[in-house]
Amino acid sequence: MDIIAAALPMLVKGLQVTLYIFVIAIILGFLIGLVVALLRLAPIKILNWIAKIYVDAIRGTPFIVQLFFIYFGVNSLNIISLNSTTAGIITVAINAGAYFAEIIRAGIQSIDKGQTEAARSIGFTGTQTMRYVVLPQAFRRMLPTITNQSIISLKDTSLLSVIGIADLTQQGQIQASATFEAFKIWLVVGVIYFIIIYLITLIANFIERRVQVR
């Protein structure tokens, strides 16, 4: 018990880093996803292609390769210099963005064409139709899958420890080697991840109930 109590402050510090990166990256990722989904559905071929290439490239490569590409690869060009936290946030965001794009695209396409026609017949522009009629309905349908992807992205942040970010996993590593109590430390780290993810699930369920279409 002493070992855990001694390690806990550092683990909590790591958790703060994890959450900080997660929250920023997931918001950015969602915005990227929204834009890419709209590009994917835009009536302009070249935009569709750009969006599709992005999604395929991200889905077709491992997260860790994307991370190394951005942190080591991009930095090696000496054009910009990304610190590890920035590189981590960018990687999680563009990774999640590709998956969000597909979720949002599917959500938009699942809304009956009649909804768009009704809105357009009233005189709404395409953008207004998206904003007031299609997206609000689509988001309700997407919520479970959005939650799912957010949880996956949170777990992906544990891979950021390999570029030296002092997140929860990295702190676990440090504590485990310092104390030689790998079993206990990793058990605690696992429990902390589990609790956070469980909380996200609860919040998502709450939102889902609140916005349910009657």
Add this chain to the structure above:
Amino acid sequence: MSIITVKNLRKSFGAVEVLKDINAEVQEKEVICVIGPSGSGKSTFLRCLNLLEEVTGGEVIVNGHNITDPKGKININKVRQEVGMVFQHFNLFPHKTVLENITLGPIKIRATEKAEAGKLALELLDKVGLREKANSYPGELSGGQKQRVAIARALAMNPKIMLFDEPTSALDPEMVGDVLEVMKQLAKEGMTMVVVTHEMGFAREVGDRVIFMDGGYIVEENEPGELFGNPQHERTKSFLGKVL
């Protein structure tokens, strides 16, 4: 002066030509009923009137605007504000209450004050007999009620023309009467209406003119008494023989 003029209208979906050289005029305050078998192109014709379908050829002039002008100078969204449309499957916005369905257009497009839009919406709900449903969601309404809300939603933009695309075809038989009653009332008030319908009784009673379509053509058009009582074309006779 006619409020809708259609000249040599053609519409193809891929290789299939659905409308072949349609010519028609609608006068102000006129109620036109369009009848014909499934696949005759009558719904497509109606949807060309507010450009829900892009036309392949010809002209559609609505309220003085040539909406098919290839140079595209007309703001179609503006034109559509003056042309209400009612769909077979209602297409109410399920995430909004009945009242919000009706006020969304006026508030977002016309920048009407929320309170004023609400007041107008309640008046319209009175008109269609559904004031008590103002705070319900579409999912809580019957088909007939949904369709009456859809009519109120279209009317909220204060349109000059109303298009009806088989408004009673998806309804239980006992709900049809309420919807037709609202439409009759509208016709009486002088609304210009184009109604695609299978309700021959309505066409006969309310229509000023009836258009019979088949195979992408207007086969025959006449005042209802003549068209139903004394059809000129074989195709019209055989269609009416089957449905009357």
